[in-house]
Amino acid sequence: MSLVQAVKDYVSKMITESEPGYKIMLMDKETTSFVSVVLGMSEVMRQEVYMFERIDQTSSGENMSYLKCLVFIRPTRENIELLTRELQKPRYGAYYIYFSNVISKSDVKLLAEADEHEVVRDIQELYADYQALAPHLFTLNMPVHSQGLKWANGALQRTCQSVAGVLFSLQFLPYIRYQNNSEMARSLAENIRQTILKEGSLYSNIGAEGSMLLLIVDRRDDPVTPLLQQWTYEAMVHELLGVNNGRVSLAHVSGVTDDLKEVVMSPTQDEFYSQCMYLNYGEIGQTIKDLMEDYQRKLSKQQKVESINDMKHFVESYPQFKKMSGTVTKHVTVVGELSRLVGTHNLLGISECQQELVCGSDHSENLQRIYQLVTDPKVREMDAVILVMLYALRHEGHPNNDVRGLVNSLRKRSVADHHIKLLSSLLDYGGARARQSDLFGTGVQDVASIRKRLFKGLKGVDNVYTQHKPLLIETLMEVVKGRLREGAFPYCGNPPASPPVRPQNIVVFVVGGLTYEESAAVHQFNINNPGVRVIVGGSSIHNSTSFLCSVDLAMEGIPRKTLRI
Structure with a gap:
């Protein structure tokens, strides 16, 4: 039950099911981010993928019919139009088309009509329509989701598709509950319910229905958590430096080298980071110190090249040694900048x-x-x-x-x-x-x-002080104890005859976005509650700046109720 592994499996399926030989991957802006946060491009290229292109940035270039094209895009109107043009003047010898969610029969017909050169070998639906940041964490990476206190144009459909994609990819057929005072949560719950009913054939196993729950909550119920200063490594980096699609800009850091102006901070591509992302500020300092000492010990050994065998060993271990050197340099730079900001700004x-x-x-x-x-x-x-x-x-x-x-x-x-x-x-x-x-x-x-x-x-x-616990954890405790009040979180549709006392699998979606503090808390919740597995997602991943921007947008044009200050 890992979202990261689910997306990786989908990518592997795309690559291995096509004919052998060199391929290119044609993606859109969003699917590019879906893939890049779980797999390094070098890792994909080792599987005969020659290069990557964006469908919205292609131009009529040279004919490369000797290449196969793996298309992985969202089933949007714009993407269908772009793909139709591509098929009308194909640049590649064969096209294997994969959509990140359900595609309509009418759109399939449009693609078939455009395929006059008969280059399309396969069309499939995959359900990787979300950005998997960790095994238990996903985001839509959608900072603008509301207009006032209602869904922005197209945002409800987009959110419904992505959350349903999570359920389809994990084969979860859940009961649905939502925050009662949130109209946005209610409408999302109803739309997801209708999608599940319509696409029920996508489920191959519905035997465990009673053990699964989709819980939809609203960010408005806890405006405090996104405003607090964070102290886990992952949350600190996002709050003080900002993380965008698994990358962090260090261009502003004094004396930073060109290769460190933008660094990858993704647990799927950085083993050290995956081990340390939930450590607190002091612990990460000690861990960095231990990493440096280990690196220095290995460096001193590498400097003693006195024989042919020493040279052979050095050449064999050089890639790992260089990787470790890059890891040390990157994290020392990041933690050094965090430390500077903490001290400078009290x-x-x-x-x-x-x-x-x-x-x-x-x-x-x-x-x-x-x-x-x-x-x-x-x-x-x-x-x-x-x-x-x-x-x-x-x-x-x-x-x-x-x-x-x-x-x-x-x-x-x-x-x-x-x-x-x-x-x-x-x-x-x-x-x-x-x-x-x-x-x-x-x-x-x-x-x-x-x-x-x-x-x-x-x-x-x-x-x-680090004693604050997000409201989300309190809500989850009520769920696993069977105490979540139906008045506060009603069921979508008819209440089940025998509601699950302790759901084994819970997907929580936070309308309005969530934080890395909540992600870390859910990670710990999963450890502390064996037999229960929680996945959490949101419209976006907030730090204090992005959260306040979203509040500003949400309340734009809404008459003030509080006394003007």
Whole structure:
């Protein structure tokens, strides 16, 4: 039950089922990302794939009829038109066409009519219509999914196709439940249900139906998690550097070499990263130190070339040695930049304040600490704004709420008006009136009783609060205990006569996007709950910047309910 393996198997199927010989892969922008995050292009090329092309960027070039063409595209209207033109003037000797989802009979007819040269050898549907970032994690990589609080044009269909693709690829025929106060979640649930009913023949085994659940939730129910400073390696990289299709730009880092200006940070293509992505900041520092020491030991051995046998051994081990050298250089550079940002911008102090704010109960102490940080010139503008946002969410109904005073402090440091207005938008988007959960009710505890986690390894990292747990994990616990309230999460369609007490396989989709913190929490949840397997996906993978952009877009044109600040 691995999404990464499912996509890999589909790619392998495309390559091995075609005739032997050199091939090219013709993909669209999205399927290119689907493949590239799970397989390095060099790995695909070792399987007789000669080169890669984008169907939306091809031009009438030379005839290469000696090559076979593997087409892997989404079944969109634009792609069908582009493929039709390609078949009318074919550049390759044979075409094996694979769609990432269900294709209509009318579109198949259009392709057949265009194939006047009879170059199409096969047309198949595969269901890799999502970006698999980890065995348990997928995303649509779709930052714009809503207009106001409704689905944007085409977004509902796109989301339905991708989530259904996950279910089809894993052969999951689930019960469907959705967040009751979210119209977007309800409409998605109903569309997926209709798709499953229509395409039921795609399931080869429906015997385990009662043990599977698709749960659709809305980001609006937990606006806190995307705003918190992250401390696992994967989440830190995305929050502070940004990850795009498994790649990270380091072009801004002082003194970085050309080959490190963009690096691959994908667990499917970097063994060290896959082993360390869920470690916290201090642990990754120690792990990098151990990696460097191991590299230095091997380097010293390689330098002792005194005989023919030594030379032979050096030549045989050189590829692995060079790969290790690249791994060390890359991760030392990345962790070094993370460390610089943490120290320069006082992110440890900010994170401690954030954690005390969302998990603690002392309003006056929270307020005093936020005032200190908001007025500190060393604190970045957006970090100050996010602290005020978290305060506004956490103490929205407190009788001594002082959001106006904090906003005045932001204005004194010349924070942009747009960011001030965004605070009001956030309260309308995910404030108490927009949520159906008691987001802070179970998390309230005395700060003095919260044990600080000691971070090992990096000098200067003493302790940081990391006790916050995403609402998603609390919801999953209710699911596996059979306590998820039907009033809050009704079934789509008629409720089952005998609902599963403990689903064995759960797919969660977060309308509005999820975070790497939630991914790490689900990974740990799977470890802690043997017999239950959770896969989680979302419209996109958020850091604080992308989340606030999505809030801004979602609330554009929506009348304000909260008091203007």
